[in-house]
Amino acid sequence: MSAPEASQGRVAVITGAGRGIGRAVALVLARAGYSLCLAARSRDELEETRSQSGLSHERALIVLVDLATEDAPDLLIGAALDCYGRIDVLINNAGWAPPRTPLLKMRPVDVDRMIAVNLRAPIALTRLAAAAMTAQGAGTIVNVASTAASKAPSGEAVYAATKAALIAFTRAAFHEMRLSGLKLSVIVPGLVDTALIPNNKRLARAAMLSTADVAHAVMQIVNSPAGACPVEVMLEPQLDPERPR
Ligand SMILES: NC(=O)c1ccc[n+]([C@@H]2O[C@H](COP(=O)([O-])OP(=O)(O)OC[C@H]3O[C@@H](n4cnc5c(N)ncnc54)[C@H](OP(=O)(O)O)[C@@H]3O)[C@@H](O)[C@H]2O)c1
Numbered sequence: 204m205s206a207p208e209a210s211q212g213r214v215a216v217i218t219g220a221g222r223g224i225g226r227a228v229a230l231v232l233a234r235a236g237y238s239l240c241l242a243a244r245s246r247d248e249l250e251e252t253r254s255q256s257g258l259s260h261e262r263a264l265i266v267l268v269d270l271a272t273e274d275a276p277d278l279l280i281g282a283a284l285d286c287y288g289r290i291d292v293l294i295n296n297a298g299w300a301p302p303r304t305p306l307l308k309m310r311p312v313d314v315d316r317m318i319a320v321n322l323r324a325p326i327a328l329t330r331l332a333a334a335a336m337t338a339q340g341a342g343t344i345v346n347v348a349s350t351a352a353s354k355a356p357s358g359e360a361v362y363a364a365t366k367a368a369l370i371a372f373t374r375a376a377f378h379e380m381r382l383s384g385l386k387l388s389v390i391v392p393g394l395v396d397t398a399l400i401p402n403n404k405r406l407a408r409a410a411m412l413s414t415a416d417v418a419h420a421v422m423q424i425v426n427s428p429a430g431a432c433p434v435e436v437m438l439e440p441q442l443d444p445e446r447p448r
Pocket residue numbers: 218219220221222223224225242243244245246248268269270271296297298299320347348349350391392393394395396397398399400
């Protein structure tokens with residue numbers, strides 16, 4: 204059976220699917236035969252992802268949610284289950300950081316938003332999706348962290364802390380999920396060439412990872428047998444773009 208046939212009738216929920224890594228992941232999952240639930244705040248960007256996927260509206264549901272709000276995870280998983288009746292893959296990709304800001308100048312509202320979007324929402328979504336997947340007997344959840352967790356430059360302390368916590372959460376929950384027949388993994392990319400990374404003369408965009416690189420790693424996890432699912436996949440760019448040249 205080819206990959207698209209094997210995925211027929213399967214459903215993937217992708218947060219932050221409107222651009223960058225999330226869009227690339229959504230497009231490879233669509234090519235593999237999945238129906239999609241695309242989540243973010245910007246309707247136009249999600250519609251562009253749906254259009255690029257070539258899927259009909261019936262097979263690519265758009266859910267507008269601000270994952271900083273407490274009820275967003277329930278709304279999103281509820282919408283996916285109402286539409287499709289199952290969830291096979293959850294990609295916790297949405298993430299946010301303000302421009303680099305010294306800790307003492309960081310606004311409390313931005314600290315709260317990073318914790319909510321980068322950590323609280325993926326934990327809540329993992330719990331909700333895992334409940335549905337356990338009833339189905341299988342499912343895959345992939346969290347998207349960052350190498351900033353261990354080597355963030357100054358000005359990114361809170362972002363680094365949220366991503367380190369997401370890695371710790373994944374490692375700790377991995378075995379629990381496996382006992383329920385589910386796969387849980389975290390991808391830890393270095394710099395990826397997306398709009399999240401500001402243009403800066405010290406950063407060579409060509410040396411960064413591409414969104415396709417990250418999407419490829421996601422698909423390896425999605426397609427891995429349960430016993431061979433890695434708990435963590437680290438992706439390094441070609442060069443350390445922070446190194447002065
Ligand atoms: N780019 C990198 O170098 C890099 C490296 C390592 C890890 N990562 C991680 O990879 C993930 C994706 O990053 P990216 O570079 O693709 O970023 P991006 O291009 O800025 O895309 C982020 C996506 O997340 C959505 N999003 C942001 N805040 C949201 C919120 N409050 N509620 C719902 N959706 C929200 C955005 O849509 P809306 O704005 O429309 O809501 C957008 O679709 C993030 O978790 C990021 O931390 C990125």
